[in-house]
Amino acid sequence: RKPIQQLIFNNSQQRRIIPVFWAQHDDFAYIGRPYQPFQKLASRFKSLNIADFGIIHWTTRPLDIYFKNTMEQLWSNTADQALIKTAGRYCNAVFGAQSKNFYNYINEWLKEAPIFGRETTNYFITKTLKTAQEVIKQSAFRYTLLQSIDATRLTPKVSNVVSYYKHYEKFIQSYHLANMRFDSSVTLLRNNQVEKAKQIMSGNLAKESILHFSQAIKYNGPDKGEMGLLVSLNTRWYPYILAQQQLLGLAPVSYIFNQTVHESLAQEGGSFTFAFDKHGLLSKVLGEQETGLTYFEGNGVSGLKSDSLFTFNIKTISGKPISSGTGYIEVNFSIDQTGSASIADSIPVVFEITNSGKIISRKTYSPRSKDGIQKLVLPVSFQNKSDPKTDLLIHPGAYKILLNGISFQPDK
Incomplete structure (x- = not known):
């Protein structure tokens, strides 16, 4: 025996040992095909005096055959059964006359399909x-194997299995293509080839990729783990792609001021909060911890309150300066007039946009007694070479300003 196996054997003589397998892993193996199951498990367990096992996983699909093979290896009539034999038995039982076509596919899937993504960042x-x-x-090759299966000769539930894998393959293709384009645009931008970088990053490939995943899991599902992965793709991958489009002036940048929750005891707890509106617009949410302002809620409005100069750096949701483009900054706010000076005597609220300290746009707002939420628009131009820092400055004067949101809308 190898040293680690000897250690397991020695301990198994004195206590119950339960090995726990990873079907996938939270670092770089978070989604996609499963790992290959351990081989000759029955023989290994017997030699190490082990009778039990566990599996760590967060979804059941597409890990089905991993589970089935691991279990069948430990049954007496299928002891140490090879993965490919389990796959064949599965295809015969489920696909009947078309088992060979699906077997050709699943064999390629188990050997060649990617396993990717992280959970802990x-x-x-x-x-x-x-x-x-x-x-x-x-x-793309595996997809052609799926197309050889005649879905009209299958029961609806089995046909759904084929549809699941078809959309999953489209998800894999579009996900990797979106990341290839992202990497290319980063290189082009580094070499000052802005227009080429824009061409590569135009379109909605990331959204299309997530749509394929959401369509896949609808077939005979989804389970809670798949829903969790869908949320994870929308909040930890889509913003990554969107921020590059924002950097190039191709997509709007939206910030909402509201409450955020931070799990101080969580291991590798997330740093960002995002919100989607009914049209699919993603906004980054900033709260007290992110801004140093105070949360306010009342009289039908909520946001962050400021009674002194507030400076907001206009940047992408990933924190990078917008490199090019023109458009306008939109500020959504209201005025808390409680305890303020009289409207007649007060100086107006002043909004300014600056590039490296130089004012390029300025507007004022004079509150009225029955004003609700207001929208103020200021033009802006980003030229990152000469003006690396673009800020929005809000001078509330004698008032307390309640900030609801700030966004940048690029010109079309």
């Missing part, structure tokens, strides 16, 4: 996908 992906082009090519 703010971002779903934290490195360049160097094999993305090959992954897309392999996925």
Whole structure:
């Protein structure tokens, strides 16, 4: 026996040992195909005096055959059964006359499909996908294998299995293509090829990719784990792609001022809060911890309160300065007139946009007694080479200003 196996054996003589397998992993193996199951498990368990096991997983699909093979290896009549034999038995039982076609697919899936993504950081992906082009090519081939299956000859539930994998393959292809384009645009922008970077990042490929995943899990599902992955893609991957489009002036930037929750005891707790409106617009939410302002709620409005100069750096939701483009800044706010000086005697609220300290846009607002939420618009131009820092300055004068949101809308 190897040292680790000897250690397990020695301990198993004195106490119950339960090994726990990872079907996937939370770092770089978070989504996609499962790991390959351990081989000859029955023989290994017998030699180590082990009778039990557990599996860590957060979804049941597409891990089905991993579970089935691991269990069948430990049954007496299928002891140590190879993964590919389990796959064959599954195809015969489920697909009947078309079992060979699906077997050809699932065999390729178990060997070649990617396993990717992270769970323990703010971002779903934290490195360049160097094999993305090959992954897309392999996925396209597997998709042709699925197309060879005649869904009209299958029961609705089995037909749903095929539809699930079809959309999953489209998700894999579009996910890797979106990341390839992201990496290319970063390189182009670094070389000052802004227009080419814009061309590559135009469109809604990230949204389309997430849509394929959401369509896949609807077939014979979804389960809670799949719903969790859908949320994770929307809040830890989509913002990553969107921020690059914002950097290039291709997409609006939206911030909402509201309450945020931070789990101080969480291991690797997330740093960001996002919200989607009914049209699918993603906004980054900033609260007391992110701004130093005080949360306010009352009289039908909520937001953050400021009674002194408030400076807001206009940047993407990832914190990078917008490199190019023109458009306008929109500020949504209201005035808390409680305890303020009389309206007649008060100086107006002043809004200014500055590039490196130089005022490029300025507007004033004089409150009236029955004003509700207001929208103020200021033009802006981003030229990152000469003006690396663009700020919105709000001078509330004698008032307390309640900030609801700030956004940048690029010109079309």
